[in-house]
C-alpha cells in the first residue's frame with residue numbers, strides 16, 4: 045500500500061510509528077495471524093475510528109475490496125435506491141478465518157464498523173449497513189453522553205453492551221429495521237430521526253463491540 049521510508053529519511057520516532065502501522069496492516073491482511081496486541085489493534089482499528097482507518101472514509105465497499113481477507117464476498121442484496129434523508133453507508137466486516145467464524149466470536153479478532161461519513165445534519169438519517177464479513181452483524185445507534193468516549197462501553201458477561209437509549213438499529217438481512225442480525229453478504233438499513241449530538245454506531249453481537257465494531261458519528 046505504501047512504501048516505508050528509510051530510517052534516515054524521516055525522524056526516528058515517525059519511522060517507528062510507520063513501521064508499527066505497517067506491521068498491523070500486514071497482520072490484518074493475512075489469515076491465521078492474531079492481532080491480540082492491544083497496541084497494534086489501537087493503531088489499525090481504533091485509531092482510525094472515524095472512517096479514516098482500514099477502509100478509508102469515502103467509499104468503504106470499494107476501498108475494502110483490496111485487502112481481501114476481511115471481506116467474504118459479494119452482497120446478495122442491497123438497500124432501496126432512495127432512502128429518506130441523509131444516507132450513511134456502513135461497512136461491517138470481520139476476519140473470520142482466524143477462528144472459522146464460530147459464534148460467539150472470541151475476543152481479539154479484528155472486526156470493523158466503518159462509515160462513509162462521520163458527521164451528518166440533524167433530521168432524517170438513513171443508515172445502510174453492508175455485511176462484507178463472514179459473521180452475522182448488526183448496526184445499533186446509541187447516544188454518547190457528554191464526555192463519553194466511544195469504544196469504552198463495558199460489555200456484560202454475555203459480551204454485549206447495554207442498549208439503553210438506543211435510537212434504533214439495522215439488524216434485518218435484506219430488510220429495514222430490527223431483525224435477527226444482518227447475515228454475511230446481506231444488507232440491512234434503517235432510517236432514524238436524529239437530533240444534534242454525538243452518537244456511537246456499534247455492533248452488539250457477542251464480543252463484537254470489544255473486537256472493534258464501533259464508530260462515532262456526530263449530528264449537527
Ligand SMILES: [Cu+2]
Pocket residue numbers: 136155180181182247248249252257
Ligand atoms: Cu458484529
